[in-house]
Amino acid sequence: MAATHGDEFKRDAVRIALTSGLTRRQVASDLGVGLSTLGKWIRAISDEAKVPDRDADLLRENERLRKENRILREEREVFKKGGSVLRGSKAVRFQFIASYRGSLSRSHLCRMMGVTDRGLRAWLRRPPSIRQRRDMVILAHIREQHRLSLGSYGRPRMTEELNELGLRVGQRRVGRLMRQNGIRIIRSRKFKRTTDSDHAFNIAPNLLQQDFSASAPNQKWAGDITYIWTREGWVYLAVIIDLFSRRVIGWAISNRMKQDLAIRALNMAVALRRPPPGCIHHTDRGAQYCAHDYQKLLRKNGFKVSMSGKGNCYDNSAVESFFKSLKAELVWRREWHTRRDVEIALFEYINGFYNPRRKHSALGWKSPVAFEQRAA
Secondary structure (H helix, E strand, O other): OOOOOOHHHHHHHHHHHHHOOOOHHHHHHHHOOOHHHHHHHHHHHHHOOOOOHHHHHHHHHHHHHHHHHHHHHHHHHHHHHHHHHHHOOHHHHHHHHHHOOOOOOHHHHHHHHOOOHHHHHHHHHOOOOHHHHHHHHHHHHHHHHHHHOOOOOOHHHHHHHHHHOOOOOOHHHHHHHHHHOOOOOOOOOOOOOOOOOOOOOOOOOOOOOOOOOOOOOOOEEEEEEEEEEEOOEEEEEEEEEEOOOOEEEEEEEEOOOOHHHHHHHHHHHHHHHOOOOOOEEEEOOOHHHHOHHHHHHHHHOOOEEEEOOOOOHHHHHHHHHHHHHHHHHOHHHOOOOOHHHHHHHHHHHHHHHHOOOOOEHHHOOEOHHHHHHHHO
C-alpha cells in the first residue's frame, strides 16, 4: 500500500493500530511505514486530542482487554502442554521454563509454575548433578528405543530393553522419565466382526482348553483372522502363530475374507516349519477354518484339529493378544490409503520388528526369534 502521509492517512493508521487487535509492528508493516513513525503518530494525535478523551479511554481499555486475553490464551496453552510438569519436581519445572519459547515472560512463567526467578537463575548456573547426567543418558536411550519399538514399549518392556543394553535402571525411574517427557503409547480402535460360526460344517473339539504353553516348537499352532480399514475398503489378515515362541510363522492378506486367505497363511507356515504329525492346529469356529478344503489340508499334513468354544474369545487369546499388539503398535497409528500400503507395513512389522525384536513378558522378555534360538 502506498504511503501518503497526510492527516487523514495518519488518523486511519492510528485508528487501525488502536482498534484492530493487531500488533503495532504488524500494522506498520501492512501500511508500509516505520514502527517508530507509527508510534510518533499515535503519540501526536493523542497529545493533540484529535481522538476524543472518551474514545481514547475506550480504545485503551479495549487494548488492555485484548492484551489480557492474549496472555490468558497463552497461559492455557502452557497448561495444556505442561500441566503434568506442575506435579513434578522443581528441576522439572525449571527445565520446562528454560525450554519455553512462547510470548510470556520468564517471571510470569515462574509465578505460574510456583518457583522463583532467583531459583531459576541459580538452577541455570548450577552444573547438572551425577543423577541428572545419568537421567539424560537414560532418556536418550529411551527415546531411541521408543522409536525402534514403533512407540509400543511401556515401562516394563522399556526397562527390560535398557537393562539388556547394559543400563542398570528400574521401572520407577524409567516410568518417571517417560512421564515427564511425554513418551507414551496411543491407542484407538474400529470394530468389525470377522468370525462367522453360522454354518453347517463340522466343529472340532477344543484340545487346548486355554493351555497355550508348549515345550518345543511345532507342538501347538494357533490361527485367526482380523481386519484393517483403508480408504480402498477393508483388508483382512490371517495369521498362524507357533505358541511355543509366539512367533508369526504364516500370514496372508486379502480384500475378501474367504477360505483361500486362511489357506495361504497355513501353506506359508507349513512350508516354513514342516511340522511333524500330531501338531495341534487351533482356531475359532469360523467358516474359513471349518471348510472342507481347509480341513483336507490339515489332514494331509497330520494336524490335530482344535477349535474354540462358541463365542469364547479367551479360547484363542494368544492370537488375540498378537492382534491387539499389531493394532496398537502399527494399525491405529496412521490412516491407511491403499491395501498395498498395509501389505508393505505388515511385512516390515512382522519380519522386521515383531518376530526378531519385540519382547514378550511370557517369554522372559525375549523376542520370539531369540527365544527359539535359546531353546535350540
